[in-house]
Amino acid sequence: MEDEYRSMLAPRFTGIPTFMRTPYTRDASQLDIALIGVPYDGATENRPGARHGPREIRNASSMMRSIHHVTKINPYSLCRVGDVGDVPMESMFDVEATHRDITAFYQKITDAGALPLSAGGDHSISLPILRAIATDGPVGLIQIDAHLDTFDEEMGSKFSHGTPFRRAVEEGLLDPKRVVQIGIRGAVNDEAAWDYSAQSGMRVIFIEEFVDLGVEGVATEVHRIVGKDPIYLSFDIDGLDPAYAPGTGTPEIGGMTSLEAQMLMRRFRGLNLIGADVVEVSPPFDTAGQTALVGATLMYEILCMMVEGLNSRKK
């Protein structure tokens, strides 16, 4: 392990908490993968608090270590990984202006040549991130979530956290035929999102089908649909059952377990990931901190997968 990752060897409760205890730098050009916080929850129509997500995920991520127990990958020996801090937001009371701030920040990351792995924030942030990174045409999407987030409008807004993936298709950022939505469940007041996902060609795997197919079957289906072209991965923590991830704004009972999520992530090795996020961890509702730990661990799982993909493409 190189010297700059030695902080990982210190007692876990010590030191300034960066993501995974990686070095903190505002210069993404020195990085292959940039870990980013997006402390924004202004587009949340229900319980707020995801603005506190990046800080608590950073805190919990001190519990992470380096060598993955299944893949035996040490991401830090294969790639340069660092924490570039949080997106600065000048207008936190204005959703669209904040989305512009987010896009601007990610463009710098992209220009610097680093892939972004982000901690939200509410799910609305995936849209401005995609605006920055899907610059070569529409990309695919693997979305783990309880909700489709393809509504047209919510509480009078087209940019709430229930709408990002519809906007992304409309804006040519996502190819709906290469979108898979996994773990969906819960009643709706309006079938508009179900209809949109179905009609635009997205593949929706409700949690009941997830149970039927099993992790392996779902993974096979994902590979079939998203193929080898660039993909974004978005993990809404409410894809998990609230027993595993209670600290979120819109929990839905009957979700997947942490272990299922981890095993699923590992099956995505080899995909062409151009970025990923873990969103909707809401610390004020995470009374024992367990959701932040889940979020941090999923970021680590995704990091290992991204590194492996990046590394194989480099060769």
Add this chain to the structure above:
Amino acid sequence: MEDEYRSMLAPRFTGIPTFMRTPYTRDASQLDIALIGVPYDGATENRPGARHGPREIRNASSMMRSIHHVTKINPYSLCRVGDVGDVPMESMFDVEATHRDITAFYQKITDAGALPLSAGGDHSISLPILRAIATDGPVGLIQIDAHLDTFDEEMGSKFSHGTPFRRAVEEGLLDPKRVVQIGIRGAVNDEAAWDYSAQSGMRVIFIEEFVDLGVEGVATEVHRIVGKDPIYLSFDIDGLDPAYAPGTGTPEIGGMTSLEAQMLMRRFRGLNLIGADVVEVSPPFDTAGQTALVGATLMYEILCMMVEGLNSRKK
């Protein structure tokens, strides 16, 4: 959706909390299904607090929406559903007097022609409810629970929350041959309840058999036993594992998951339900509110099933 259910479209944190944000009315004659709170825990021999259950379940039920994601049923477009408030109790320090108050209230609901779907309260409330609604002879029972609740006596009382279903058989309210008890587990100091359930002919599915049979197998067994005649459904939240439902008075580890419970409920479509309850949610022990959410969601699942059954019988 009719106008009176429009409150469901408001932000979830707004408004006076009724069950599922349905209209509040004390007149059950306008309803097909009456949602009722029974804030009583005076028959609890262990950790109290279920008296606060109805209020917190109502609070959490604002998270519910209308169209079920599996059955595609919107219960509010098929039936008239409303919240008739809590049972008034004049003598909360006297178990038997309170049971009489409960029975009296449910008789009015029944007389008005509505089916009751209740939130407890401790499990003792199922007995006075059955006294009001099992007026045409013994009915069947589907009970999800960690405990049999067929003791003869507990802490010197014949009416504690460990005894309701033995009393109900003795009083001719339940036909033990049409009783299924699912998810049972945990040590006992006295085999009396095991013996009673077995000897009276109840079908006891311990959690280990539940695992062996799977949801589908259990559902088949339930249908075989309870048949098409009137049935009451009683869901003690401690049937779930405490990871899913920690906020209860007598938790037993090793229970079912929320998703298993939901999938089981959905397999009861078509049964002739004449009432149901969700009991033993104890908010003081539900430190993060997750048990109230589980309770509210199970009420919604049961509501959809009851509506569907009612609707099919109407035709």
Add this chain to the structure above:
Amino acid sequence: MEDEYRSMLAPRFTGIPTFMRTPYTRDASQLDIALIGVPYDGATENRPGARHGPREIRNASSMMRSIHHVTKINPYSLCRVGDVGDVPMESMFDVEATHRDITAFYQKITDAGALPLSAGGDHSISLPILRAIATDGPVGLIQIDAHLDTFDEEMGSKFSHGTPFRRAVEEGLLDPKRVVQIGIRGAVNDEAAWDYSAQSGMRVIFIEEFVDLGVEGVATEVHRIVGKDPIYLSFDIDGLDPAYAPGTGTPEIGGMTSLEAQMLMRRFRGLNLIGADVVEVSPPFDTAGQTALVGATLMYEILCMMVEGLNSRKK
């Protein structure tokens, strides 16, 4: 006590929770004092959650009773008091639009002839309320708070919860010479608010002066400044020390006690109150519910004072 207030006699954990268990009505014309929830926290620049304030204050307010132990007033026998529900908000992601929704709602209350007593919500709500009720020229203000809330702008917005009283002066809603700000403390990054309050003529009583003067001295000073003309009272719960009110977005240690706040409120009997609010109770940070109880009790204290004033003016 009239029949409609009999719900207050039921066990405190029962029933649909309205403010103080008063009757729920959307028709303010039947009321002298309207209790209102404003579940809005979209102008909060720090920890969110005050959107959940009205619901939890209603919940806690079931602990209230009718006859005040010091003044011996029973507000319900002197005036008609009811809960008119929450302000409907059509555009919760747009601060200014939501402020318009709030003003519109309060205009209806005012038109109906009722005085508003509100539960927030963040402190930004006082501005749109004043727009509706300060229609006969600038009014006075008694503000209990840790912060002046007279900044010109915060995080790029002129309508954040740190700005309402500057806007109110600018809009001619408040007469700064009749404004008293009590309990102020905590460091600032910018002296703009201190300067504005001082230069516009507001009377600022920092907590250190509060300790010196004592409750009696402060009350005398308040009477001297606000006089007998119409006054609005705004109680930001962070005026209290976090030991008493931890559940708020911007706690500042070193505040007043609950008892000091109560004794201060009672000394305001006889003032010409045209409305009041209790704001910034943030349930997600109120882990044991004590702040909601403080908020509910302060609403009751203020209610008694408003009723008494109203009653004396009626005569």
Add this chain to the structure above:
Amino acid sequence: MEDEYRSMLAPRFTGIPTFMRTPYTRDASQLDIALIGVPYDGATENRPGARHGPREIRNASSMMRSIHHVTKINPYSLCRVGDVGDVPMESMFDVEATHRDITAFYQKITDAGALPLSAGGDHSISLPILRAIATDGPVGLIQIDAHLDTFDEEMGSKFSHGTPFRRAVEEGLLDPKRVVQIGIRGAVNDEAAWDYSAQSGMRVIFIEEFVDLGVEGVATEVHRIVGKDPIYLSFDIDGLDPAYAPGTGTPEIGGMTSLEAQMLMRRFRGLNLIGADVVEVSPPFDTAGQTALVGATLMYEILCMMVEGLNSRKK
């Protein structure tokens, strides 16, 4: 310190928790002062949980030590003090039967020659305790409380936790002229208790008068009223402000501080105490355990005072 109190020297987190880590014995005849748990909350009309009080107070009492920092008394070197366990209750669902169980247990303590110092349990327990120990005619009472507990009836019962001291007067256990009630506050729905306390001759010191008189003034008044004859001391933890004692069933804001309570207790040295209790600690609402610590410390303060009195009378 005698050998049997050496357990107090072990690390505080070790060992089976008895009250103050005194020896556990069922034989009160070896004791001067018997520490007793009364885990009963069946007479609570609001939030339950005080049944868990004795266990958590025992747990917290491991934090206690032996030599008092003001009086320099070591109670264990002056008297024999032990934990006699909890009152066995045969009929926990029947208030009056449980009260008989309590009285029977205390009669044995009294017969054995020990003075009881008890941890509740709800406030109803003071009545059956007085029945056992006030056998030589009516005694005096020092009551610290937010509520008078002299109602005639509550929720249909004459034996709820709101009634014990009226019953005690009626039964000739208390001399109302030698009763002082301190810290009273909070609204009422019915003036019956205020009237009863006043008319029977009890001295009621509302919290506002407490503030005016100060600890010293209150103590002087108490000495004047209760005199040198036998007195019972009953400390309802809700006499304290909820900032100090949140874990109780019927909190009222605006109460005294822990330090005021401690200083008051110490001023009762020299009184002729024949027993005492600390009641209404409700662990399910005591989310951080601080109320149990306050309860344990107040028991220690009272113990020191009882020991000192007993010791001086012995001489």
Add this chain to the structure above:
Amino acid sequence: MEDEYRSMLAPRFTGIPTFMRTPYTRDASQLDIALIGVPYDGATENRPGARHGPREIRNASSMMRSIHHVTKINPYSLCRVGDVGDVPMESMFDVEATHRDITAFYQKITDAGALPLSAGGDHSISLPILRAIATDGPVGLIQIDAHLDTFDEEMGSKFSHGTPFRRAVEEGLLDPKRVVQIGIRGAVNDEAAWDYSAQSGMRVIFIEEFVDLGVEGVATEVHRIVGKDPIYLSFDIDGLDPAYAPGTGTPEIGGMTSLEAQMLMRRFRGLNLIGADVVEVSPPFDTAGQTALVGATLMYEILCMMVEGLNSRKK
């Protein structure tokens, strides 16, 4: 049930909490199985608090009862089981000295002829326990854990809670060929422990293999490896997923469920257990007490298994 176990029939919230409410005795010679607390966490390199484990497990163990619902064993009618209290520790700031105190205490238990079933404490305690009981040559080990705990050194110490089983092999207390480590997962900074377990011949069942084999397959493998000779069982509570056991110092997501753990334990009937422990329950991180309940229940499951084995060997 013999008289001395009658305390189990009392309400669960009453009485001085011993393990399972068994009799408390310092004389192990009257016991077949001694329940022991080891309140030590001085070897914890991450989040502390396991020192409070024995007390809270005792507290939660009042929820246990006597007759096992699957095996129908009543351990108390087959063997003499009692609580011998906590290990006295004279030098809690010195790891090695404390380990000597632990060994000395267990030697007395062993000399008295009782088998120890312990509640930790951190995992370092297994080493000094093995020193006392593996006196006839190396024994086998069944370890349920997220971590191997076979590091050579951690934070500069050879006796941290990450090293006990390497030390035990080196000291001839364990036969690595008869060691099975189950549920292992989580990244590492250093492969030393993986290498040591593998090279010394221990059988490591990572959680992924656990999922593949199922409880039955794992149990078969365990029986194959450990055989019929003496075995020690060590259950680190972090073997469970944090959804089931959040209250621990080094949680790793993706673990087994409580029910899987219980079913696994029951399959170990017939093994020759000479002792067992449940470690790493850390109450300060167990905000709702559920981990202590899991710990207590697993102790009961293990007790039943030990009793059965002991009983069969007696015959």
Add this chain to the structure above:
Amino acid sequence: MEDEYRSMLAPRFTGIPTFMRTPYTRDASQLDIALIGVPYDGATENRPGARHGPREIRNASSMMRSIHHVTKINPYSLCRVGDVGDVPMESMFDVEATHRDITAFYQKITDAGALPLSAGGDHSISLPILRAIATDGPVGLIQIDAHLDTFDEEMGSKFSHGTPFRRAVEEGLLDPKRVVQIGIRGAVNDEAAWDYSAQSGMRVIFIEEFVDLGVEGVATEVHRIVGKDPIYLSFDIDGLDPAYAPGTGTPEIGGMTSLEAQMLMRRFRGLNLIGADVVEVSPPFDTAGQTALVGATLMYEILCMMVEGLNSRKK
């Protein structure tokens, strides 16, 4: 405000948390005052967790701002203040070795010419800090605390958190005649610490005397005793009442309020402070985070005072 302190203007929930959001640097030579974390609780004889103190105090310190509301000082415009991170500890299981690590780190800070302001950790850390900074002969001490911490030995150790100030006198680091201990209270098992403080000439102000003298009187007494020579300030958070600071290892009820502590600190302007610490904040027991906020605010108060003193001496 200089550019490097601009991070204080960002939303409080954003960014990597350093103390007060000052710049992070490992080079103390650029600083006048170095903010330091000492995440060590290995000398705690009761409830652990202070190792997590620095991290949570840093987290809460984002709530701080720059200009003090009473003194109008902006410490960042007068001095260079930065966060130099946590003390690296190589041997966290060995108290004396860790103390050596602490001393070595502080010697570097001192050599670089910066004054240290530290966040603990348990109170044992004050000793190794004094070893590094009291190099020109014994210094004075202002200690706010519930406990004297002048025991000779605790749990077999001379270096526990109950002993640092006796050791410091013995080692010639403190002049006992210039030591004031404020807020002391709570029973003891052994009068040794009381005796030592008294006999060595320390001035002990028990909380009762604190109440009598008032903040002003205590401050006068402190000035009289410590004079103008170099002084160290040590603030044990348990000096506050647990209502204000529940998150600590050895809480004692009956302490001072936050406001009293703040007002006392401000009266120490002008003293010759050569260093200070805030210790014993234990996040695992700080369930709502309020103690970390108090700790952070007290650090800010002390910082302002240190800056002012430093600044006046510079001139």
